[in-house]
Each structure stands twice: as structure tokens, then as C-alpha cells.
Amino acid sequence: xxxxxxxxxxxxxxxxxxxxxxxxxxxxxxxxxxxxxxxxxxxxxxxxxxxxxxxxxxxxxxxxxxxxxxxxxxxxxxxxxxxxxxxxxxxxxxxxxxxxxxxxxxxxxxxxxxxxxxxxxxxxxxxxxxxxxxxxxxxxxxxxxxxxxxxxxxxxxxxxxxxxxxxxxxxxxxxxxxxxxxxxxxxxxxxxxxxxxxxxxxxxxxxxxxxxxxxxxxxxxxxxxxxxxxxxxxxxxxxxxxxxxxxxxxxxxxxxxxxxxxxxxxxxxxxxxxxxx
Amino acid sequence: xxxxxxxxxxxxxxxxxxxxxxxxxxxxxxxxxxxxxxxxxxxxxxxxxxxxxxxxxxxxxxxxxxxxxxxxxxxxxxxxxxxxxxxxxxxxxxxxxxxxxxxxxxxxxxxxxxxx
Numbered sequence: 069x070x071x072x073x074x075x076x077x078x079x080x081x082x083x084x085x086x087x088x089x090x091x092x093x094x095x096x097x098x099x100x101x102x103x104x105x106x107x108x109x110x111x112x113x114x115x116x117x118x119x120x121x122x123x124x125x126x127x128x129x130x131x132x133x134x135x136x137x138x139x140x141x142x143x144x145x146x147x148x149x150x151x152x153x154x155x156x157x158x159x160x161x162x163x164x165x166x167x168x169x170x171x172x173x174x175x176x177x178x179x180x181x182x183x184x185x186x187x188x189x190x191x192x193x194x195x196x197x198x199x200x201x202x203x204x205x206x207x208x209x210x211x212x213x214x215x216x217x218x219x220x221x222x223x224x225x226x227x228x229x230x231x232x233x234x235x236x237x238x239x240x241x242x243x244x245x246x247x248x249x250x251x252x253x254x255x256x257x258x259x260x261x262x263x264x265x266x267x268x269x270x271x272x273x274x275x276x277x278x279x280x281x282x283x284x285x286x287x288x289x290x291x292x293x294x295x296x297x298x299x300x301x302x303x304x305x306x307x308x309x310x311x312x313x314x315x316x317x318x319x320x321x322x323x324x325x326x327x328x329x330x331x332x333x334x335x336x337x338x339x340x341x342x343x344x345x
Numbered sequence: 346x347x348x349x350x351x352x353x354x355x356x357x358x359x360x361x362x363x364x365x366x367x368x369x370x371x372x373x374x375x376x377x378x379x380x381x382x383x384x385x386x387x388x389x390x391x392x393x394x395x396x397x398x399x400x401x402x403x404x405x406x407x408x409x410x411x412x413x414x415x416x417x418x419x420x421x422x423x424x425x426x427x428x429x430x431x432x433x434x435x436x437x438x439x440x441x442x443x444x445x446x447x448x449x450x451x452x453x454x455x456x457x458x459x460x461x
Contacts, residue, residue, distance in 0.1 A: 093400065096377060096426050100396060103378040103421075127397035135401040216433070217409040279410045280431065337436065 072105060075119055086129035088136075101126055146218035148201045152194050156226065159190040177244050184237030185262070189300050191230040192265060195223055195272070196293030196323070199286035203330040223285050227272035234269060238262045261299020268292040283334070290327050294320045353392065362394070362402050364441040367430065370412060371438055374429040376419075377403060403428055411437050 080098055083089060089097070104122040113121065145153070167183035202219050241262070242252045253259055268288060275285045302316050369375055369383050380403075381396050406412045411434030419425035430438070 092426075093404070095424065096400065097397060099419075099423055099425055100378045100400075102423070104396065106421075125396045127395040131395070132397045132401070135398050136404075139401045139405045220410070279407075279413055282410050283433070338432070 072115065072119065076101065079123065083129045083132075087133040089132070097126065097132075145222070146215045148198055148205075149218050149222040152198045152222060152226070155194050156187075156191055159194075160187050163187040163190070177240055177247075181237050181240040181244060184233045184240065188230045188233030188237055188269070189265065189296050191226045191233070192269065192289075192292045192296040195226045195230070195289040196296075198222060198226075199289040199330075200326050202286055203290075203326055203333065206333055207329065220282055220285065223289060224273060224276040227269050227276075227285075227289075231266060231269035231273055234262060234266045238266060257302065258299070261295070261302070264295045265292070265299050268295055287327050287330060290323050290330075294323045358392070358394070361392075362399070363406070364438065364445060365392075366399070366402055366406065367411065367434055367438040367441060370428055370430045371435065374427050376425050376427050380428075406434065410434075 076098065079101070080094055083097065084094060101122055104125055105118055108118040108121055109115075163183045163186035166186060167179040198219065202215075205215070238259075241259075245254075245259075246252050268291065272285050272288050272292070275282050275288070297316055297319050302313055365384055366380060369380050375383070377399055378396075381394055381399055384392055384394065403412070403414075407414050407428070411431055412428045413431055414426050414428050416424050416426050
């Protein structure tokens with residue numbers, strides 16, 4: 069009589085090394101195997117045959133690994149996401165050039181600060197722009213499975229990288245401020261802007277792990293456009309324009325229209341689903 | 346992925362796996378083994394998946410936010426992972442239904458018997 073518990077333990081070890089599955093997935097597959105074995109035993113099949121049949125039905129570890137790899141490969145990036153990544157790369161190159169220019173005149177600290185803040189803030193705009201494209205695509209027709217997946221993946225990646233860059237840039241800015249202005253932090257417009265931009269990037273990053281709330285990432289990303297525009301360009305505008313720069317006011321209004329458009333579409337979709345039920 | 350009386354094309358089985366899983370989960374929360382049994386029963390044995398191949402699909406649907414999963418104690422006393430459909434998953438299912446209905450309608454137009 070076959071020792072099924074030993075067989076299952078050996079199978080699990082073999083599956084772990086060949087398929088590359090994580091512990092949680094192995095737990096799930098083991099539970100599946102046990103149910104299959106129980107079902108086959110109930111139908112009167114012998115222990116020897118039950119084991120062979122159950123394992124054959126589950127599939128070979130190498131085949132399972134290949135299926136997971138296929139799914140990874142099928143996650144092709146949506147075209148706007150590809151464009152967004154190119155924009156980020158181009159902005160990175162320009163930020164580096166700007167940083168080298170600052171570095172020559174004002175030192176390495178400011179150079180790295182300029183690089184981090186420029187790229188981090190630019191990525192916020194890219195995220196917001198991508199969210200606007202997604203909302204427009206949604207208005208034109210329901211986004212395909214892969215598009216939504218591609219959009220969310222890119223948004224969370226940009227948010228994470230932007231949060232790190234803005235945090236590093238802000239900390240370096242604090243040390244520069246201590247050296248040149250005699251204090252680390254004074255909640256001036258630039259510093260307040262950096263605080264809110266960092267908060268926005270962190271909030272979007274956190275949504276990656278809150279699946280039911282992931283859709284809100286796009287609204288926060290568009291709000292991030294408004295905050296970044298004010299924190300970056302508003303803060304650097306002439307004193308008389310800081311709070312009421314007309315271009316900024318128009319830009320903020322346009323972003324609010326996109327947020328409203330996305331919310332209206334979302335509510336209309338929900339009402340449509342309820343009517344169908 | 347398929348073993349049984351009628352050998353369905355690999356690509357057809359792969360393409361139908363997502364709408365099948367979403368449709369089954371739209372009825373109620375369910376778990377991997379039961380989903381496979383349901384497909385087997387509904388297709389009267391015509392569609393038989395290699396059981397392990399369901400899990401990449403389930404994990405992908407969980408990853409993109411169409412389903413959510415939770416571990417719970419089963420009546421066997423062991424922990425079991427249950428899946429249920431999210432609002433985004435219902436939206437995706439509606440899209441799948443529209444696409445399959447369009448394909449089905451087109452093929453039916455071509456395959457209607459023509460009488461002399």
C-alpha cells in the first residue's frame with residue numbers, strides 16, 4: 069500500500085524546485101491534489117492508481133512553470149504605457165544634463181537634488197498623463213483586460229520610483245538649505261509642494277496592495293498633476309503669481325474636468341451593471 | 346491543457362479559460378478544484394483541463410484585480426483558497442460575453458444549413 073503522505077511530501081519538494089512556485093501556490097496545489105486523491109479513492113480506485121491519476125491530472129511541474137511564464141510574456145505593455153516609459157527615459161537624460169550643469173556651478177549636493185526632483189516630478193506628470201489617456205480610452209470603449217493590467221502596473225512602478233526620487237531629492241534639499249539658509253525645513257512653497265507630491269506618490273504606491281481600491285490610483289495621479297504643477301512651477305513663479313498664476317489655474321481646472329469625467333464614467337458603468345442584474 | 350473525447354484546439358481552450366473562470370465565479374465564490382469540476386460537469390466531459398493549468402489563470406486574474414482571493418478553513422479542516430469576482434471582473438466578464446457573442450453570431454451565419 070502506497071504511503072500517500074510521503075508521496076505528497078516528495079511531490080511538493082519536486083514541484084518547489086522544478087516549477088519555481090511560491091509557498092502559497094504550493095499550498096494551493098497540494099490542497100487540490102489532496103481533494104483529487106480523496107475523490108478518486110471514493111470512486112473505488114486503488115492507492116497505486118489513485119496517485120498516478122491525481123498527479124497526471126495536476127500536470128507536470130515543468131508544464132506548470134511554462135504556463136506561468138507564458139502568462140508573464142502575454143502581459144504586453146499598452147502603447148501609451150510604452151510612450152510613457154520613453155518619456156520617463158528622455159526626462160531622465162535631460163535631468164541628468166541639468167544636474168551636471170548645476171553640479172559644475174553649485175556642487176554635487178544640489179546636482180543630485182536637481183536630478184532627483186526633476187525626474188521624480190516629471191514622473192508624476194507622466195503618471196497623470198497616462199491616467200488621462202486611460203480615462204479617455206474608457207470613454208471611447210471598455211478597456212481590454214491587458215490594457216488595464218498594463219496601465220496599473222506602469223502607474224504603480226512610476227509611483228514607487230517617483231516616491232523614492234522625491235524623498236531623496238527632498239532630503240538632499242534639506243541639507244543644502246541647512247548649509248545655505250541656516251535651517252533644514254521652513255515649510256516654504258517649494259518644501260510644502262515637495263511634501264504633498266511625496267505624499268501623493270506614496271499614496272498611489274500603497275494602492276498597489278489594496279486591490280479593491282486600485283482604480284482610485286488614476287484619480288490620485290491626475291490630482292498629482294495639479295499638486296506637482298503648483299509645487300514645481302507655482303513655487304518657482306514670480307512672487308506676484310505664486311498663488312494665482314493664470315496658467316496654473318487653467319491647468320488645474322482642466323485636470324478637475326478629467327477627474328470628473330472619469331468619475332461620471334465610473335458611476336455610469338456601475339448603474340449599467342446594476343440595471344443588467 | 347485538454348484531455349478527453351473531443352480534442353479541442355489548444356488555442357481555443359486557452360482563449361476560453363478566462364471567460365469560463367469569470368462566469369463560474371460570477372455565480373458564487375469558489376475554489377480551484379471545484380471550478381475544474383464545474384467545467385467538467387457543464388461541458389459533460391468535453392472540456393477537461395490539466396488541473397494545474399487553471400492556477401496561472403486564477404493568479405493572473407487576482408493580479409490584475411478582476412478577482413480577489415482569501416484563505417479559509419474548509420470542511421476538511423485544511424486551509425483552502427477561495428476566489429470571488431470584483432466589480433472590475435464583472436466588467437471584464439461583460440466584455441468577454443460581448444466578444445464571444447459576436448464570434449458565435451458570425452459563425453452561426455456561416456454554418457446555418459443551406460437547403461436546396
